[in-house]
Amino acid sequence: xxxxxxxxxxxxVLVSLVVGAAGLSLIWTPHDPTLxxxxxxxxxxxxxxxxxxxxxxRDVVSQLMAGARNSMAVALIAVLLGxxxxxxxxxxxxAIGGWVEDGVMRLADLGFAFPxxxxxxxxxxxxxxSLSNAVLAIAFINIPIFARVARASANQVSTLDxxxxxxxxxxxxxxxSRDHILPxxxxxxxxxxxxxxxxxxxxxAALSYLGLGAQPPAASWGRMLAxxxxxxYLAPQLAIYPGLCIVAAVLGFGLLGDGLRDVSDPRLxxxx
Amino acid sequence: xxxxxxxxxxxGGHAALRGASLRIDRGDRLGVVxxxxxxxxxxxxxxxxxxxxxxxxxxxxxxxGRDMSRASERDWQRLRARRVAIIFQExxxxxxxxxxxxxxxxxxxxxxxxxxxxxxxxxxLALFEEVGIPDPAARLRQFPHQLSGGQRQRVLIALAxxxxxxxxxxxxxxxxxxxxxxxxxxxxxxxxxxxxxMALVFISHDLAAVARATRDIVVMYGGDMVERGxxxxxxxxxxxxxxxxxxxxRPDPLANMAGRGGGRRQRLPTIPGTVPLLRELPQGCRxxxxxxxxxxxxxxxxPLATRLGPxxxxxxxxxxxxxSA
Amino acid sequence: MxxxxxEARGLTRRYALPRQSLLRKPPQMTAVDGISxxIEAGQTLGVVxxxxxxxxxxxxxxMAFEAPDAGQVLFRGQDLHGLKxxxxxxxxQHFQMVFxxxxxxxxxxxxxxxxxxxxxxxxGLEADGARRSMEALEQVGxxxxxxxKYPHEFSGGQRQRIAIARAIVTRPALLVADEAVSALDVSVQxxxxxxxxxxxxxxxLGLLFISHDLAVIGSICDQLLVMQHGKAIEQGPVGQILRTPAQxxxxxxxxxxxxxx
Numbered sequence: 142x143x144x145x146x147x148x149x150x151x152x153x154v155l156v157s158l159v160v161g162a163a164g165l166s167l168i169w170t171p172h173d174p175t176l177x178x179x180x181x182x183x184x185x186x187x188x189x190x191x192x193x194x195x196x197x198x199r200d201v202v203s204q205l206m207a208g209a210r211n212s213m214a215v216a217l218i219a220v221l222l223g224x225x226x227x228x229x230x231x232x233x234x235x236a237i238g239g240w241v242e243d244g245v246m247r248l249a250d251l252g253f254a255f256p257x258x259x260x261x262x263x264x265x266x267x268x269x270x271s272l273s274n275a276v277l278a279i280a281f282i283n284i285p286i287f288a289r290v291a292r293a294s295a296n297q298v299s300t301l302d303x304x305x306x307x308x309x310x311x312x313x314x315x316x317x318s319r320d321h322i323l324p325x326x327x328x329x330x331x332x333x334x335x336x337x338x339x340x341x342x343x344x345x346a347a348l349s350y351l352g353l354g355a356q357p358p359a360a361s362w363g364r365m366l367a368x369x370x371x372x373x374y375l376a377p378q379l380a381i382y383p384g385l386c387i388v389a390a391v392l393g394f395g396l397l398g399d400g401l402r403d404v405s406d407p408r409l410x411x412x413x
Numbered sequence: 414x415x416x417x418x419x420x421x422x423x424x425g426g427h428a429a430l431r432g433a434s435l436r437i438d439r440g441d442r443l444g445v446v447x448x449x450x451x452x453x454x455x456x457x458x459x460x461x462x463x464x465x466x467x468x469x470x471x472x473x474x475x476x477x478g479r480d481m482s483r484a485s486e487r488d489w490q491r492l493r494a495r496r497v498a499i500i501f502q503e504x505x506x507x508x509x510x511x512x513x514x515x516x517x518x519x520x521x522x523x524x525x526x527x528x529x530x531x532x533x534x535x536x537x538l539a540l541f542e543e544v545g546i547p548d549p550a551a552r553l554r555q556f557p558h559q560l561s562g563g564q565r566q567r568v569l570i571a572l573a574x575x576x577x578x579x580x581x582x583x584x585x586x587x588x589x590x591x592x593x594x595x596x597x598x599x600x601x602x603x604x605x606x607x608x609x610x611m612a613l614v615f616i617s618h619d620l621a622a623v624a625r626a627t628r629d630i631v632v633m634y635g636g637d638m639v640e641r642g643x644x645x646x647x648x649x650x651x652x653x654x655x656x657x658x659x660x661x662x663r664p665d666p667l668a669n670m671a672g673r674g675g676g677r678r679q680r681l682p683t684i685p686g687t688v689p690l691l692r693e694l695p696q697g698c699r700x701x702x703x704x705x706x707x708x709x710x711x712x713x714x715x716p717l718a719t720r721l722g723p724x725x726x727x728x729x730x731x732x733x734x735x736x737s738a
Numbered sequence: 739m740x741x742x743x744x745e746a747r748g749l750t751r752r753y754a755l756p757r758q759s760l761l762r763k764p765p766q767m768t769a770v771d772g773i774s775x776x777i778e779a780g781q782t783l784g785v786v787x788x789x790x791x792x793x794x795x796x797x798x799x800x801m802a803f804e805a806p807d808a809g810q811v812l813f814r815g816q817d818l819h820g821l822k823x824x825x826x827x828x829x830x831q832h833f834q835m836v837f838x839x840x841x842x843x844x845x846x847x848x849x850x851x852x853x854x855x856x857x858x859x860x861x862g863l864e865a866d867g868a869r870r871s872m873e874a875l876e877q878v879g880x881x882x883x884x885x886x887k888y889p890h891e892f893s894g895g896q897r898q899r900i901a902i903a904r905a906i907v908t909r910p911a912l913l914v915a916d917e918a919v920s921a922l923d924v925s926v927q928x929x930x931x932x933x934x935x936x937x938x939x940x941x942x943l944g945l946l947f948i949s950h951d952l953a954v955i956g957s958i959c960d961q962l963l964v965m966q967h968g969k970a971i972e973q974g975p976v977g978q979i980l981r982t983p984a985q986x987x988x989x990x991x992x993x994x995x996x997x998x999x
Contacts (some may be wrong), residue, residue, distance in 0.1 A: 302838075309834060309857075310857035311827040312827075461771060592952075662927070679957075
C-alpha cells in the first residue's frame with residue numbers, strides 16, 4: 142500500500158471507532174442506557190461505570206454508544222434518502238437540459254436557502270418532534286446539495302467522447318445516464334456523501350439539543366448536551382463527553398471524505 | 414555545455430531512457446524524433462531535472478562542467494530558467510488562467526534576476542516583440558483565454574526566454590497548433606536560437622517540422638537512441654530499420670494518387686505490431702520483434718552505435734556486422 | 739437512379755456569441771455556411787480545414803448531434819433532422835462515428851466487449867452482442883479474447899481499433915471519422931488508415947474523413963472539400979485539387995503541411 146494521505150488514515154480510524162461503537166451497541170452495552178439509578182447519580186468513573194453516571198444515574202458510556210447508534214442511523218438514512226433524490230434530480234437536469242435544468246437548479250437554490258432547522262420546526266409543529274422527523278429534515282437539506290454535485294459532474298462527463306459514442310449508437314438519454322454517466326460520477330457523489338454524513342451527524346445533534354430530534358428516553362449526543370447544559374458548573378464532564386464524541390465523528394467523516402477525494406482524483410489521472 | 418553520458422532513467426527496474434549520451438553546445442539545433450514510449454520526453458525532463466521522483470537514475474549529466482547527475486531540487490532550481498528552459502505541448506495548460514500573461518512572463522525575472530518592476534515590464538515588452546506578438550503592450554495585460562493558440566505558444570516562448578537561458582527545450586511545441594501557425598512557430602524558434610546563440614532541442618514526431626528547424630537529429634525508440642546525424646542526411650538516407658520504417662509510414666498523397674484510377678488504393682507501408690509496454694521491451698535491441706531484417710541475436714544483445722560518418726551513427730547489429738566485415 | 743448514401747444540401751449552422759449588451763440581441767457567428775456535398779457507397783470524402791473552419795460542426799450535423807439552422811442532411815434520401823427521436827435512434831445503426839481521442843472515446847469503467855456491443859443493444863440485438871463483438875475485434879486486427887479487457891490495458895492505436903470495431907458492429911453504410919488518426923503516432927496512423935481502407939472495401943462503406951492533415955487526407959480520400967471559416971473554398975477530386983490547387987488558401991495549406999516538400 143503506497144503512502145495514503147494522512148487525512149484518509151486518521152479519518153478512517155475515527156470513523157471505525159464511532160461506527161464500531163454504534164454497531165456494538167446493537168448487541169451489547171455495559172449497562173442499559175435508559176436504566177436510572179438516582180442514588181448513584183453523578184458517580185465518578187469507576188470499574189462499574191467507566192465514565193461515571195449522569196444526573197439520573199444512567200451509565201454515560203452506554204448512553205454514548207447508544208447515541209452513536211442513533212447518530213449513525215439518522216445520518217445514514219438522511220444522506221441516503223436525500224442523496225438518492227438529489228442525484229436523480231441532478232442527472233435528470235443534466236440529461237434533459239434547457240429549461241428543465243434551469244428549473245431544477247433554481248429549486249435547488251431555494252432548497253439551499255431553506256434552513257434545516259426551520260424545516261424541522263415545521264415538521265415538529267405539525268407532526269410532533271421525533272427522530273424520524275429529524276431524518277426527514279436533514280434528508281431534505283441534502284437534496285439540493287447532491288443535485289448540484291450530480292448535475293455538475295454529469296455535465297462534465299457528458300462532454301466526453303464515450304458519451305457521444307453511446308448517443309451515436311442510438312442509446313436513449315435514460316440508458317446513457319444509467320450506463321455511462323452514473324458510474325462515472327459515482328466517485329464524486331460518494332465523496333460528497335461522506336462529507337454530508339459528517340454534517341448530518343452535527344445536524345442531528347443540533348436538532349436533538351433543541352428538542353426537535355431524539356426524545357427522551359432515546360439516547361442522543363445532542364440530547365445529552367441539552368441536559369448537561371444546566372449542570373455545567375456541577376458536572377461539566379457530562380457536556381464534555383458527548384461534545385467530544387460529536388467532534389470525533391464529524392472530524393472523522395470529514396477527514397475521510399477529504400482523503401477519499403485526494404485519493405480518487407490524482408489516481409485516475411496517473412493511471413492514464 | 415550540456416553533456417549527458419550513458420544516462421539511464423528507470424522505473425521499477427525497467428528503463429524508460431537507456432544509456433543516453435548526448436552533447437549539446439552553444440548554437441546547436443538538435444531534433445529528437447520518436448513516437449510514444451521512445452523516451453524523448455524523459456530525455457527532455459532529464460536535461461531540466463524534472464524527471465519523476467519515483468525514477469532511478471544512473472549515468473552522468475554535467476552542465477557547464479558542473480555535475481548535475483544527482484543534483485537536488487534546490488540545485489536545479491538555480492539552473493532552471495537561467496541556463497535551461499522548456500516549453501511543452503499544450504499552451505493553455507501551462508499558463509495560469511487567472512493571471513495576466515505579462516505578469517506570468519515577468520515572474521521569473523523578478524524572482525531569479527531580482528529586476529525591479531519597471532525593468533521587468535520593459536524586458537517583458539521587449540520579449541513579446543521579439544517573439545512576434547502583435548500589439549505587445551496591449552497583450553501584456555490580457556489573460557490567456559483572450560489569446561489564440563499560436564499567441565499563447567509565443568507567450569510561453571517569451572516566458573522561457575525571460576532569463577536568457579543557454580538551452581531551450583521545445584517538447585512537441587507545434588503539435589496542438591494548426592499547420593500554418595505551426596510553421597511560423599517553428600521558424601520563430603529557429604530565428605531565436607540563431608539570434609541569441611542559444612542551443613535548441615526540438616522534440617517532435619512531426620518530421621517536416623524537425624527537418625525545417627534542426628541541423629542534427631536523434632531518432633529514439635523504446636528508450637534507446639537508435640540513429641543520429643545531420644538532419645538532411647538521416648532523413649534522406651536512414652540507416653536504422655526503425656528510421657526507415659518511420660519515414661516509410663508517412664502518408665504520401667503523391668504515391669497513393671498515382672495508383673488510383675479504378676484500381677485498389679495503395680496501402681501505406683507500416684511497421685507491424687505496436688510499441689511494447691515498458692516492462693515487455695526486449696533486453697537487447699528494443700526494436701527486435703518488429704524489425705523486418707532482424708536476426709536471432711538482436712533481441713538478446715544491446716547493439717552498439719556504429720559510426721557511419723564523421724557525425725553519423727546508428728545502433729544496429731547488422732550495420733555493425735557490415736562494418737567489421 | 740437511387741438516392742446517394744449521404745447528401746448535404748446547403749448546411750448552415752450559427753452560434754450565438756456572448757451578449758455584448760443587455761438590450762440588443764447577442765451577435766451571431768456562422769460556423770458553417772452553405773456547405774453541400776455527396777457521398778456514395780464505397781467513396782471517401784475528405785474535409786480539411788484548420789481549427790475554426792467548421793469541419794467538426796459538419797460531422798456533428800451529419801451525425802445528427804446538432805440540427806442545422808438551414809439546409810438538410812439526407813441519408814439515403816431521408817432527412818435525418820426531420821425524423822422523430824425514436825426513428826432517428828433506430829436509423830443510427832446505419833451511420834456511425836469514430837472520434838479523435840482514443841483515450842476518451844471508450845468508457846473506462848466498462849469492458850471493451852461491452853462498449854463494442856453498445857450499438858447492438860440500442861437496436862435490441864443484445865443476444866448476439868458477445869459473438870458480434872468478438873467478430874468485430876477480429877476484423878480490426880485484435881484478439882477476440884480482448885473483449886474481456888478494460889480500455890486502459892490497450893495502447894492509443896489499439897483503442898482506436900476498438901472504437902472502429904464499435905463503429906462497424908452494426909454493419910453501417912456510412913462511417914464518419916473525425917480526426918480519427920490525429921492523436922496517433924505516425925506509424926500507428928498508417929496502420930489505422932490501412933485498416934479503414936480495408937474495411938471500406940470489405941463492407942462497401944461510405945466514409946466521411948475529417949482532418950487537418952492534408953497528407954493523410956490525400957492518401958485515403960477520393961473527393962476533397964477544403965473549408966475555411968465555415969465556407970467551402972475548394973471542392974472536387976482529391977488528386978486534382980492537391981496537384982493544381984486553384985485557391986490561394988488551399989495553396990497555403992499545402993505549403994504548410996509539408997506535402998510535396
